[in-house]
Amino acid sequence: MPKTILITGASTGIGRETANYFVKKGWNVAATMRSPENAEGFESSGRLKIYRLDVLDQGSIDAAIASTISDFGKIDVLLNNAGYGTQGPFEAATKDQIARQFDTNVIGLIAVMQSIIPHMKENGSGTIINVSSIGGRVTLPFYSLYHGTKWAVEGLTESLTFELGEVGIKMRLIEPGAIATDFGGRSLDILSKDGLTGYDDMMARFTKARDAFVDRSSPPIAVAREIYKAATDRSDRLRYLVGNDAKFFWRLRRIFGDKFIMGQVKNRLG
Ligand SMILES: NC(=O)c1ccc[n+]([C@@H]2O[C@H](COP(=O)([O-])OP(=O)(O)OC[C@H]3O[C@@H](n4cnc5c(N)ncnc54)[C@H](OP(=O)(O)O)[C@@H]3O)[C@@H](O)[C@H]2O)c1
Numbered sequence: 001m002p003k004t005i006l007i008t009g010a011s012t013g014i015g016r017e018t019a020n021y022f023v024k025k026g027w028n029v030a031a032t033m034r035s036p037e038n039a040e041g042f043e044s045s046g047r048l049k050i051y052r053l054d055v056l057d058q059g060s061i062d063a064a065i066a067s068t069i070s071d072f073g074k075i076d077v078l079l080n081n082a083g084y085g086t087q088g089p090f091e092a093a094t095k096d097q098i099a100r101q102f103d104t105n106v107i108g109l110i111a112v113m114q115s116i117i118p119h120m121k122e123n124g125s126g127t128i129i130n131v132s133s134i135g136g137r138v139t140l141p142f143y144s145l146y147h148g149t150k151w152a153v154e155g156l157t158e159s160l161t162f163e164l165g166e167v168g169i170k171m172r173l174i175e176p177g178a179i180a181t182d183f184g185g186r187s188l189d190i191l192s193k194d195g196l197t198g199y200d201d202m203m204a205r206f207t208k209a210r211d212a213f214v215d216r217s218s219p220p221i222a223v224a225r226e227i228y229k230a231a232t233d234r235s236d237r238l239r240y241l242v243g244n245d246a247k248f249f250w251r252l253r254r255i256f257g258d259k260f261i262m263g264q265v266k267n268r269l270g
Helices: 013-024 058-072 095-123 144-165 200-215 220-232 244-256 258-269
Strands: 004-007 028-033 048-052 077-080 126-131 169-176 239-242
Touching (some): 013 048, 126 144, 169 220, 169 244, 200 258, 220 239
Parallel strands (some): 169 239
């Protein structure tokens, strides 16, 4: 019997690429999104169904999970992928921008996990894959809120490995570097405030360095492949880095430590 994956934030980018990849691998796919009426670019297959799910709307989370179980029998894997980034000076962020960033990337991800755990527990098995980022392991300026959310996802997921492992649920973290999606375009929330001073020089250096970094982005299929590996891996591995940039930054931090990697960022941008 084919296995079933439920994916949040599947309208574009990593989520959509992963949905199509899993269908090609013979899985049932519940591709969930805020606006199913705009869905496009999906494999045409009876094994792929689209449901409405906004991670900020508990009713839509419960309904999408119930419909997936009713249509496909059970859910084997949850891919918590929905998320976006804020970028700009921390001082410029409004309370609403801060709340929406954490509500979407952290509280929303928690809500989907809490809603699906009873089902996986009842089955005695399941895998929850949370999309973090290399930004959940190393930091850059002007992404403080986004880093805060991804470091939260890292801690949550690592801790849940212990207690959910006890009831048969595996936890995984996907940590992509720069990926060519809508993340840096329509999904980015730019933080700015009229009259704010003190950051212009650093922002100019940061923008130049970021553009060079983004030019070397990996394609979303690289993430889809790693997610498939994480979904089918029988081992207890927790973290899956994606992209040479992510692997390079993590190696730097692991081998040389915090002070070294922060010094490198400061030299370039500070
Ligand atoms: N691209 C990168 O460089 C990169 C690197 C590391 C990690 N990531 C992570 O990868 C994940 C996917 O991002 P992406 O690169 O594929 O960017 P993307 O193409 O912009 O996709 C983001 C997805 O999240 C959805 N979303 C946002 N708020 C939502 C909400 N309240 N409820 C449900 N869905 C919501 C968007 O839906 P709508 O279409 O409705 O807006 C969209 O489907 C994110 O968690 C991101 O942090 C990306």
